[in-house]
Amino acid sequence: MAKSEEQRLPRKVDERWEDRPETTRRKSELGETRIANEVVSIIAGLAATEVKGVAGMSGGVVGGIAEMLGRRNLTKGVKVEVGEEQAAVDLYVVMEYGVRIPDVAYQIQENVKRAIETMTGLEVLEVNVHVQGVHFQTEDEEPEEEPPRVR
Numbered sequence: 001m002a003k004s005e006e007q008r009l010p011r012k013v014d015e016r017w018e019d020r021p022e023t024t025r026r027k028s029e030l031g032e033t034r035i036a037n038e039v040v041s042i043i044a045g046l047a048a049t050e051v052k053g054v055a056g057m058s059g060g061v062v063g064g065i066a067e068m069l070g071r072r073n074l075t076k077g078v079k080v081e082v083g084e085e086q087a088a089v090d091l092y093v094v095m096e097y098g099v100r101i102p103d104v105a106y107q108i109q110e111n112v113k114r115a116i117e118t119m120t121g122l123e124v125l126e127v128n129v130h131v132q133g134v135h136f137q138t139e140d141e142e143p144e145e146e147p148p149r150v151r
Helices: 003-008 013-018 037-049 101-120
Strands: 023-028 031-036 054-062 065-069 078-082 086-096 123-135
Touching: 031 037, 037 054, 037 078, 037 086, 037 101, 054 123, 086 101, 101 123
Parallel strands: 086 123
Antiparallel strands: 023 031, 054 065, 054 086, 078 086
């Protein structure tokens, strides 16, 4: 096969992951497991938004206004550093008005740490919560009510 033909062929799945620094590798006698950093970010984002009092994640301050993002892009507002066995997380959140921020922040830290450690086996060294804003419920917005579970 000519060299130009080799370059056009799709690469093997393993080759794409080989040189990616953004993955965590775990080896066992059965093989290797690789966890992408984005997976750790998604776990952290989901765990943070599960906590009562969190209005959403913030993508950062744009023009002096914190942009609140919904659950569609769960990596927004999440920054992770992942090593071979450890992880550190920074979360940028918007809180609901009226909550006790230190208590909610602590619950976020506990929930995120537990979720990442349980799902990935990584040791979470720190979870830093950066409160970027406070969400006020307007008169137009109705409080979210959960539908009844049984009829």
